[in-house]
Amino acid sequence: DAKTTQPPSMDCAEGRAANLPCNHSTISGNEYVYWYRQIHSQGPQYIIHGLKNNETNEMASLIITEDRKSSTLILPHATLRDTAVYYCIVRIAGGTSYGKLTFGQGTILTVHP
């Protein structure tokens, strides 16, 4: 699976959009970009994933650049409960169970009142 690079920490004001970047310059054509988050002392939670098209769900939006070498997770209206570590993970589709993931250090997002 391709390696990802994320900033170690970011801050965001409550109610504003949080834009979390991720670089994955060695991504292969059959690798998806996944985002998970881990709130303190809890198990990780799936947020969203995509291959090359932008994706949106009830939690967030995922913007993937045309060359697929980077992506941005957007939380449109951040709340205090969005304070967490956000992990960007690249992995192939299929093959090993999707429960198996390689985690980097992630980005600590702190949402301020």
Place this chain on the structure above:
Amino acid sequence: GAVVSQHPSRVICKSGTSVKIECRSLDFQATTMFWYRQFPKQSLMLMATSNEGSKATYEQGVEKDKFLINHASLTLSTLTVTSAHPEDSSFYICSASPGDRTEAFFGQGTRLTVV
């Protein structure tokens, strides 16, 4: 749907004793489950893959005789930390994924403290 539950959420044990942690898939069957360990201020590290009806496979550096994994049914995997020592104190997390989903589902984690 797709709920993974761990028990207990928190456990304190004495050095030298063994501790069992359960991971259950509540609304789906999981032939494969995964166990992770997370030390304070660090990321999750995969420890082992739990395979229903067969032996677990362990990541490099993880002692299979110390971390016993049993996956006797399609909804339950257990991790037993044997002869626990203070350095085994950590946050243990399991994951699984239903066959028709492309994302992972995680348990709430188990905080183990060995005193």
